[in-house]
Amino acid sequence: MKYDPKKLTYGDALRISTANMTVTVNVGGVHVTGKLKHLDMDDALACDDPALRDLMALSLIITDNEYFVVRDDDKGTLCPAIRFDHDLNVTWNTIISIEENPDDGVELDFDDWKATLVKVETPTADEDKPTDDTQAEEWEKQLPKANGFYKAATGSVWLHTGDTWTPILDHHGNVPPHALQQTTEAFAVSSGHSKRFPFERLSEKKLPTRPGFYRNKDKTNLYHLNSYGVWKLIAYMGPDFDLQMKDPWDSPLVPVFGGEVVSERRVRNDMPLHYCTLGLKQPKEAVCEANF
Numbered sequence: 001m002k003y004d005p006k007k008l009t010y011g012d013a014l015r016i017s018t019a020n021m022t023v024t025v026n027v028g029g030v031h032v033t034g035k036l037k038h039l040d041m042d043d044a045l046a047c048d049d050p051a052l053r054d055l056m057a058l059s060l061i062i063t064d065n066e067y068f069v070v071r072d073d074d075k076g077t078l079c080p081a082i083r084f085d086h087d088l089n090v091t092w093n094t095i096i097s098i099e100e101n102p103d104d105g106v107e108l109d110f111d112d113w114k115a116t117l118v119k120v121e122t123p124t125a126d127e128d129k130p131t132d133d134t135q136a137e138e139w140e141k142q143l144p145k146a147n148g149f150y151k152a153a154t155g156s157v158w159l160h161t162g163d164t165w166t167p168i169l170d171h172h173g174n175v176p177p178h179a180l181q182q183t184t185e186a187f188a189v190s191s192g193h194s195k196r197f198p199f200e201r202l203s204e205k206k207l208p209t210r211p212g213f214y215r216n217k218d219k220t221n222l223y224h225l226n227s228y229g230v231w232k233l234i235a236y237m238g239p240d241f242d243l244q245m246k247d248p249w250d251s252p253l254v255p256v257f258g259g260e261v262v263s264e265r266r267v268r269n270d271m272p273l274h275y276c277t278l279g280l281k282q283p284k285e286a287v288c289e290a291n292f
Contacts (some may be wrong), residue, residue, distance in 0.1 A: 005095040010088040011166070013068050014038065020101045025070050025081050025094040032072050032079045039067040039078070047078060062236060062258075064266040065091070086263040140188035144199050152196035158187075183217055207231075207264055207271075214273040223262070231267045233258040 003012055013098075016023065017036045024033040037043065044056035056078070059065065066084040082093045099241055144160060149168065151157050157169040165187040167180070182190065191197060208214060213234070214223045220237040235257050267273070 003098045005098055008082060008090065008093065008095065010066060010084050013082060013084075016098060022099045022101055023070050023081060023095055024097040024099075025079050026096050027079050027094055031096070034070045034071055034072050034079075035068050036081060037071050037078070039069050043069070043078065045177040052078070057065065062076065062233070063265055064269065070083055075090070086265045102223060135192065136185070136189050138191040140185060141195070143188055143191070144201060146201070150199040151202055152191070152194075152199055154194065154196050156196065157202065158199075205224065207267060208273060208275065213276050215276050216270040217272055222276075223267060223270075223273070231262050231264065233260055233266075234261045 003016060008016075015034065021036070022033055023036040024031055039056065039060070040062055041057065044053060044060060047053035055200045056067070059067065064086040066088070067081070069078040070081045072079055078257050079094075080092075081095050083091050085091050096286060140191060147161050149159055152171075155171040156167065159166045159168050163184050164181045165184065166182075175267045209229075210226065211225050211227045214225065215221065216223075221233060222235045224234050226232075
């Protein structure tokens with residue numbers, strides 16, 4: 001599949017990171033070519049450059065952005081490639097080319113590949129079983145209609161958007177190596193054969209609605225919810241940068257004042273939250289008496 005470097009979606013980036021492809025980025029006029037990698041905390045902490053390591057780790061902690069990097073195998077460094085915000089919109093992109101690597105000469109049979117994925121995702125699948133139109137229509141009627149994430153009876157998790165279904169987790173809880181989308185019609189048939197029915201919608205955790213201050217369970221982040229439903233990160237435990245410059249490996253966490261608006265997704269990832277008053281008491285109403 002051909003990808004336009006400047007029109008990549010989050011799903012495209014995930015697929016490229018698991019495919020046999022080479023990505024080239026332009027970092028400050030220098031071209032770096034390597035494998036696209038979805039940045040996680042292990043990658044950030046393994047970086048040899050202390051400043052870059054701290055920057056990546058802090059970004060993963062205090063933001064809900066999704067980062068992809070290119071690994072420069074010759075120098076052993078990570079170079080920024082593309083970033084998605086909490087709505088999965090691209091906020092910067094340094095990718096200039098995407099190339100498929102030569103294979104070993106064996107031609108891939110797409111039908112066999114797809115059938116193998118379905119059987120791996122749900123071992124009880126029976127793709128050879130004939131399906132008549134009536135049965136297919138009945139299965140399609142049983143599928144959820146609203147967009148969202150759904151968990152099948154087999155334990156696999158799927159994303160429904162429009163007329164497509166995309167595997168998110170297989171029945172073992174692992175990310176499928178090749179997230180092949182299926183149309184609603186095809187997914188209904190494969191779900192019937194695979195015993196995926198019924199589907200349970202996975203709802204997001206409900207956030208508090210009472211305005212005030214909230215802290216997370218380990219007391220490292222303090223949030224404020226105003227009367228308009230806007231969340232702000234008031235303070236968090238971050239590194240002491242003065243001490244960090246002296247010894248990057250021995251710098252205690254200290255309170256850092258924030259104040260920036262954060263997304264509901266970011267707050268939801270920090271649940272459960274606990275309402276707190278910060279030791280403040282509500283002021284008493286003033287009693288005014290006229291003295292005549």
